Amino acid sequence: MTERKNYTASELLAVMSARILHDGQVVFAGVGVPLLAATLAQRLHAPGLTILFEGGVLGPFVVPGQLPPSTNEQRCTRRANMLLPITDVLLLLQRGYVDVGFMGGAQIDKFGNLNSSYIGDVDNPKIRLPGTGGGNDISSLTQMIVTMKHEKRRFVEKVDFITSPGFIDGGTSRADSGLPTGGMFKVVTDLAMLGFDPQTREMMVEALHPGVTLQQVRDNTGFAIKENGVETTMPPTDRELSVLRVLDPERIYTA
Amino acid sequence: MTERKNYTASELLAVMSARILHDGQVVFAGVGVPLLAATLAQRLHAPGLTILFEGGVLGPFVVPGQLPPSTNEQRCTRRANMLLPITDVLLLLQRGYVDVGFMGGAQIDKFGNLNSSYIGDVDNPKIRLPGTGGGNDISSLTQMIVTMKHEKRRFVEKVDFITSPGFIDGGTSRADSGLPTGGMFKVVTDLAMLGFDPQTREMMVEALHPGVTLQQVRDNTGFAIKENGVETTMPPTDRELSVLRVLDPERIYTA
């Protein structure tokens, strides 16, 4: 979107996501950009960040250049503090030990609901997607950061199917459904940083990435998106990009 | 009770109990005579008997002369096949992997209910006993063998308190209470082998130990006990006694 930018869209996602993670947090990360961003934050400003992987890994330190193909292979366990069964690592979410869930998204709607199950009708889908994995549990039980490409077909008024609940129908509907905790915190895209209105729970633009206009965001969003005193993010620094490229030298997740 | 017997009452209990355990069974054993009897059976006729201890031990081979003070110390784990948390070893009972629960008793009634909690009134007891331990779970969830001294004050019409349920009020009352499986199988005393009527669930004499008369059993039982074609048990053999004495040379449990 910007001119002369020296980073890919995925690199921008990883850097911008890493910045909103704090030292000392416990972050439940999915594979891909979330894993990469959490690892990047660990290397930059959050050495005491604890990463959890749904394969059953607590506090690993992923080795540069050896990113795992999913969160369930031995590469995820490098220098971990603890390994535990899948069910038990997911129960840490229910018990409340996790600060942030962090994952990618295929389709999201105005209220932050995510769909990774069906495009089209459930009984006769146009595309059967891979499904929830840990996504439903993570988004049901903790505060969420979602990172995804900003495209009109991905940012829709209402998802075809709620795989991972955001604020459901907005307002208090999430809590009313039996989910009194958690909910969408941020959506990080290659265009902007997005948050949610504390009352209506509608998605809104909080900051634009360098060189991006509000109109561009609106053009690439499938619903009328609000904004709230929009700021501009700082571009990725050389340090952020160089550390990131050491982590993923083959650009498996940042192509 | 018999003349010239070359064994103690506890030795008789251990030998008679060991005999009713079969090779291949999974036996959940309490400390004391049950542990000793199960270990004796393993050494004599049931090498494939699997012992479970509530401390979290699966398939140990207790070392002669090193009997544990409870089922929760490291001595219980000698040559075990597996160690697991207490809750999980008890859950094996609920899941159904256990054939027989085997424990001592302080007070038992006509329907095989055991009391190890209160003598006298619950709110103002004459004696506060140590409580259930695993007894309630074992007797709720599997078939039971109980071994105890045959005394009038221990064999009562109705226990002061049901710590570990037998057949509750007899008939179908156990299943009606929500315990569709298990129940009392045998009571082994220093006088006799006792079973339970399949319909009424009342305790009855099945066999007398050598030299014991039915009248002796009746005199030492606090309720009118029935009998059903009473047989006589074979006295402990030299082999049984010698193996037993190797296991408990200091007579910690067989004095």
Add this chain to the structure above:
Amino acid sequence: MVKPYQKLREETTARDRSLREKVMSLEEAASMVHDGDQVALGGCTMSRTPIAMIWALIRAGRKDLTVSRSIVSTEGDLLYASGVSKHIVTSWFSQGIVWGISKVMRHYTESGAAKFEEWSHMSMGLRYRAGAMGVPFMPTRSMLGSGVRDVIGDAVQDMTCPFTGEKLLLLPALNPDVALIHVPRADEYGNAHLDGLQFMDIDIAMAAKRVILTTERIISNDQIRRTPDLTKIPFFTVDAVVEVPFGSAPHECYGLYEPFFPHLDAYAKATTRDPVAGVTDYLDRYYREPKTWADYLSLLGMGEMLDAARRGRSIYND
């Protein structure tokens, strides 16, 4: 859907739970899985997948299995395409995020030829756990308010907590007919170790009616008894032990070998180009034509095997 308690207990009582040797061949073990069985697979995604047992089941022409697993990878494609299963129960199904969405999964599910029943990841685990504990359900606070819960419908139950008044979801216990689990080491009785990631394997073993272990190697019962706190699956839950080196290849087995990446890249390429022809050719070449498991491994290739093993063992290099 939930097995009545008395049936569960009767079935368990009827099993031979004695300390006995139960080593057999892949083919003999495959005969313990019957058409129509509910089969749980151990491992997750590309880790400790019981590939060798799946290989044997496909060769034996087993059919109509309902297969459940935490997360399903390439083995799901093969189960659909071979006709072994038309019904897979899982939380996620595709080869792996770096290879995109499985075109084979899409072909079979979008055409209606096969069913992909979706539960949340934790729900899969809690269903096995309830089965392992001998209770009919496990309460949870997940899946509420989602489409996943809606599609499942009456198979789950809403509940108001009698202690707190909170909304809860009750997940039905899952007690599979058979569990297929690949482990690094087991003794001839079935006492098994697991290294590193355990996934849902312990609960699966405890919950199932029959358990078939494939193991990288068989160790002595003396070894097991020397470190009893390393035993993760107890012998009396196990009905068959099969020694199969590289029994998860081309997937990984913790500390022994990582995934065979070039092989998996080629599989992804072939099935993306043409899902049906790609997977059919793959089944013929790797599953039907080899005479033995060693022949199958030969087809994967010595070079790939050495590289996968080098990477696998490297987890202990630090």
Add this chain to the structure above:
Amino acid sequence: MVKPYQKLREETTARDRSLREKVMSLEEAASMVHDGDQVALGGCTMSRTPIAMIWALIRAGRKDLTVSRSIVSTEGDLLYASGVSKHIVTSWFSQGIVWGISKVMRHYTESGAAKFEEWSHMSMGLRYRAGAMGVPFMPTRSMLGSGVRDVIGDAVQDMTCPFTGEKLLLLPALNPDVALIHVPRADEYGNAHLDGLQFMDIDIAMAAKRVILTTERIISNDQIRRTPDLTKIPFFTVDAVVEVPFGSAPHECYGLYEPFFPHLDAYAKATTRDPVAGVTDYLDRYYREPKTWADYLSLLGMGEMLDAARRGRSIYND
């Protein structure tokens, strides 16, 4: 009785769960236990009893604790007699079967001076497990039809299973204010190993609002990260780590020392002869008079310690 979910979550969120050093003295750790707290003790009977922390709490004059443990041994006598607790929740309470019924327990409970609240052993475990899982209850098929269930009354709930129609009992989650756990090894962050018997310690650590670990020795985080599948308690559940050699003496710590049997025989004899005088003298001599933990161990005696350690290590001799 059951903590509302939002309160549980708020409390957990408020905890500092970062990877941080938390090594302190027994006295500092004791100040993290407040009068009136619900305190869960790790270990079972005479194994890995957190004697050193109890010693510190008695010396600090803590009072009105409600103390829960799987099975309670001599430490229960000391908690009653010192006034630290008037309410013990457990499945079994006496020194140990070879020493007969605790006369101290009998004295305090039969006189009404203290309460011994009895649950089945598995129920204790399932209550902690529910607390560890973040659910308000755990269903079970035990305790039904017994006096134990009757005395507990409304603290448990009967339920008809919506899936099977079966009778079930719902056990309320137990989330202790503090868990006191003694372990063989932990790092300075609180990652802990357990050898051999684990008892209910993992669930207790996960369920509690604060966790105080005493450890035989502190190892490096590098050691922990070399064998992450041996970590049984994760650092972020832990609030204090105290290095206390022989921290369970005169009870045992798996693989390191067995119970100090002559000492325990003498204790049993003294308290059987005169429960109140026996336990009071014992508290004065071993809990109040020594200046340091090393002084306490000196009173137990070098000879007994060497013998207990010899027996303890012998578990690994075979």
